[in-house]
Amino acid sequence: MADSEDPQRSIARLNVDECLALLGHRVVGRVAFICGDGPAIVPVNYLLDEGTVVFRTTYGTTLDTIGSGARVAFEVDAIDEATHSGWSVVVAGKAEEIWRPEELERARNLPLQPWAPGDRAHYVRILPSSISGRRID
Amino acid sequence: MPTDRNGLTVLTVDECMRLLSSHVPRVGRISFVSDNKPVILPVNYAFHEGSVVFRTDPGAKLSAASGGEYVAFEVDSIDTTWEEGWSVLVQGRAEEVTDPDEVERLENLPLRPWGPGPKAAYVRIMSTDISGRRLD
Numbered sequence: 001m002a003d004s005e006d007p008q009r010s011i012a013r014l015n016v017d018e019c020l021a022l023l024g025h026r027v028v029g030r031v032a033f034i035c036g037d038g039p040a041i042v043p044v045n046y047l048l049d050e051g052t053v054v055f056r057t058t059y060g061t062t063l064d065t066i067g068s069g070a071r072v073a074f075e076v077d078a079i080d081e082a083t084h085s086g087w088s089v090v091v092a093g094k095a096e097e098i099w100r101p102e103e104l105e106r107a108r109n110l111p112l113q114p115w116a117p118g119d120r121a122h123y124v125r126i127l128p129s130s131i132s133g134r135r136i137d
Numbered sequence: 138m139p140t141d142r143n144g145l146t147v148l149t150v151d152e153c154m155r156l157l158s159s160h161v162p163r164v165g166r167i168s169f170v171s172d173n174k175p176v177i178l179p180v181n182y183a184f185h186e187g188s189v190v191f192r193t194d195p196g197a198k199l200s201a202a203s204g205g206e207y208v209a210f211e212v213d214s215i216d217t218t219w220e221e222g223w224s225v226l227v228q229g230r231a232e233e234v235t236d237p238d239e240v241e242r243l244e245n246l247p248l249r250p251w252g253p254g255p256k257a258a259y260v261r262i263m264s265t266d267i268s269g270r271r272l273d
Contacts (some may be wrong), residue, residue, distance in 0.1 A: 032168035032177035036271030038207025039175045040167035043215055043224045058143055073168065073177040077267050084249055088179045115219070120143075 013067045014133035022076065022133065023048050024130070031074040031126075033066045033095070040065075046074075047112045052127055053091055054098070054107060056120040063122050067097035074126055089133035090125055100122040141270065148269030154181055155223045156269065157212065158184040165212040168189065169202035169231070182210070182234070183246040188264065189227050190234070192248050192257040203231045203260040223271040229264035 014022070023029075032041045042057040042062055053074050057063050066072055072095045079086030098107050107123040139147045144189050148156070168177040171192045176198060180191040193199040206252030208231045220268055234240055 013186070026218050027214075030166050030177065030211055032166075032175040032209065034170055034173075034175050038228060039170055039177075039209040040228060041166060041168050041177065041209045041211035043211070043213045045217065072175045073175045075166055075177040075179070077166075077179045078166070079162060079164045079179060084181070090175065090177060092176075113220075121151065128257070 010136045012136050012137070014087065014089065019091075019131045019133040020048065020051075022078075022087060022089050023053070025090070026076045026078070029053070029055075029074050031062075031066070031131040032073045032075070033062070033070055033093075035061065036064050038050050045113055049107075049110060049125070052125040054112065054123060054125045056112060057122050057124055058120050059101060063124065065096065067122070067124060068095055069094050069114055070094075072126055085100050085137050087133060087135040089131065091128045092130045092132075093126045094129040095124050098125055104136050143187050144254070145270040145272055148223065148225070148271055150267050153227075153267045153269040154184070154187070156223060156229050157189065157227070159213050159265075160214065165189070165210050167199065168209040168211075169199060169206055171198050180210075181249045182212075183243075183248050185243065185246060185261075189262040190243060190246065190248065191260055193260055194257050198262075200233075200258065203233045203258065205229075205230050205232055209264060221272050223269060225267070225269035227262055227264050228266040229262045231260050231262055234259040 029046050030041050030043050032039050046053050046055040074091040077088035165182050167180045182189050182191045210227040213224035
């Protein structure tokens with residue numbers, strides 16, 4: 001049975017405050033960015049800090065691609081398989097590496113653990129240009 | 138097992154395909170490019186005859202990407218408490234499934250469009266690259 005055939009199903013748009021609250025309740029999100037011919041997606045551990053999404057990464061493709069002002073889309077969701085109810089929030093904006101010493105010091109003091117090992121000494125933040133979300137019940 | 142420079146185990150394509158077919162919930166994220174910007178949204182998917190298949194509404198932005206545009210699809214299972222998990226990334230071109238016989242077979246899959254709309258189309262990713270990582 002498709003959702004579209006289910007008259008009980010409702011989709012609600014979330015306002016920015018609701019989206020920010022939901023973003024604050026999760027720790028893993030996915031960053032989409034354009035790399036070569038098309039998009040790529042990587043999961044990251046993140047934190048909200050002063051209205052930006054902050055995550056750690058290592059040197060390499062992801063950082064090289066997005067670390068200097070690339071447009072990215074960041075997504076967080078919680079979807080129940082059984083009922084197909086849930087929510088998703090998407091933050092669109094520009095990513096930039098945090099490099100100013102005082103900002104880097106602040107970022108290093110965030111309780112932000114990368115889920116992957118390795119020397120993830122680089123910090124990236126997403127400056128949101130839009131935050132949108134929806135809930136399906 | 139080989140590891141990448143971050144110490145993550147590099148999964149073989151077979152392992153990635155096994156995870157794609159067994160992962161529950163059957164929810165992943167699809168990314169495509171619209172107006173030169175990346176877009177990402179969750180989709181309910183099925184792994185059917187070696188391809189990721191999902192549904193989308195005509196008129197949706199994603200629908201416009203289903204005419205052969207490059208897309209990326211990601212599923213993961215990450216337990217931050219225990220610090221373990223995996224992720225799989227499928228990259229390739231998206232194409233709408235139009236063959237009536239194939240559409241009929243797809244009708245039997247437990248696929249739901251994550252959104253409203255009466256005539257959601259079936260879209261398949263013709264993968265050019267499947268990669269995955271595991272943290273043990």
